[in-house]
Amino acid sequence: MPHSSDSSDSSSFSQSPPPSKQDSSDDVRKVQRREKNRIAAQKSRLRQTQKADTLHLESEDLERQNAALRREIKQLTEEMKHFTSMLSSHEPLCSILSAAPPPPPEVLYATHSFHQPHISSPRFQH
Numbered sequence: 677m678p679h680s681s682d683s684s685d686s687s688s689f690s691q692s693p694p695p696s697k698q699d700s701s702d703d704v705r706k707v708q709r710r711e712k713n714r715i716a717a718q719k720s721r722l723r724q725t726q727k728a729d730t731l732h733l734e735s736e737d738l739e740r741q742n743a744a745l746r747r748e749i750k751q752l753t754e755e756m757k758h759f760t761s762m763l764s765s766h767e768p769l770c771s772i773l774s775a776a777p778p779p780p781p782e783v784l785y786a787t788h789s790f791h792q793p794h795i796s797s798p799r800f801q802h
Contacts, residue, residue: 767773
C-alpha cells in the first residue's frame, strides 16, 4: 500500500505520544526560568560594568589628587630650603643671637602643653 506523503511524514517523525499538560507546563516554566535568568545575567553584567566605570573614574580622580599633592610637596620643600638658607645666612649676623647666651637645652626642646607656663626666652623676642 503506497503511503501518502502528508500522513507518512507526520507519523514517521513523531513516534512519541502527544505532549501532556504536565510536559507543556514544564516547558513553559523552563522558558520563563531561562528568560528570567537571561535578564538577571544582563543586569549583573551591567552592574559589573558600572562598578568598573566608577572605579576607573575614582582612580583617575585619585591620580589627579596625588599629582597635585606631589606638586605641593615639591613647592613646600623648595620653600623650606629657601627659608633654611635665609636663616643660615641670618644667624651669623643676628645681634640678638650673639648677645644672649644660648638657652639651656630643656628650654629649646620643652614641650608646650596647656598645663605648663609659657617659657619666654630673650632669643625669641624680637
